[in-house]
Amino acid sequence: MKDLDIAEVARRSGMAASTLRFYEEKGLIASIGRRGLRRLFDPGVLDRLALIALGRSAGFSLEEIAGMFAPDGKPQIRRDLLAEKADELERMIRRLSVLRDGLRHAARCGAPSHLECPTFRRLMRAAGSGRLPPQKTEMARPRRRPA
Amino acid sequence: MKDLDIAEVARRSGMAASTLRFYEEKGLIASIGRRGLRRLFDPGVLDRLALIALGRSAGFSLEEIAGMFAPDGKPQIRRDLLAEKADELERMIRRLSVLRDGLRHAARCGAPSHLECPTFRRLMRAAGSGRLPPQKTEMARPRRRPA
DNA sequence: CTACAAATTCAAGTTCACTTGAGGTCAAGC
């Protein structure tokens, strides 16, 4: 019933209208129609946007997020992929916890350099054991500038 | 005694040599001298790099990291800033935990669309209540790692 | 000594996630 215009979605989601257009272009959200030129959104887009924000804050790229929550018609979600992502998050959380403890300690500890503080070093070593996710760095071969 | 050349540091840290030069240029690390043109690094640089990687994985920018762990001569670290960062991390960890639980649930739940699953929605709503910082939330964007 | 693989500098290029700007459209208020 209550379709939202882009300004309203922007206001409620806290995202810029340009971001919403960008996300639509990328297929992360969809407008449900137009009034003249103006996009109209279903209120449900707010949930989706919340989800996207959550994913982003967890360090997922827009592409990953798009892949994770299927593009509308397809509720076909790779459950194994989700579980894998959850495990990845688990490891990330562990590392962040270590970092948080490290920072808290550093804020209180009197050692001249934190790198010399045994407590800090111990924390760091613990963090190191949580492997970073295997990111792909596929960079396109650069082309010579066309004349 | 055992100074490391850039290739060795690259090998041991898992970072590309170009990244190490880039970090040096940015003042995040320092080479302890040169043999001819070649940089020489103190083994301690590995700790520093681990710290940088940790900070990066926690979503801090290089600039923030540089500011947090003073540039060598200055052990002057803003303790209040560290504590603040720790709190920020705390909030982040909470949100990530929600996301992790959400993903785990989604991987197991049979609902056609996760957005329609009450459990998932409840989790999401919980995540939402961990208010995002106004503008600068810019979170964990873990990078590369080619073999 | 010579060759060469590796290291150096510096400028320019790449990706990601958006933002900005120019120029155009249109629904609503006066």
Add this chain to the structure above:
DNA sequence: GCTTGACCTCAAGTGAACTTGAATTTGTAG
């Protein structure tokens, strides 16, 4: 009917964090 301002499109720009290319120097093996 006309003005206005929000919205639209499309191209180009931004900043962070690196990477890559080209030209050059050099430590080290042969």
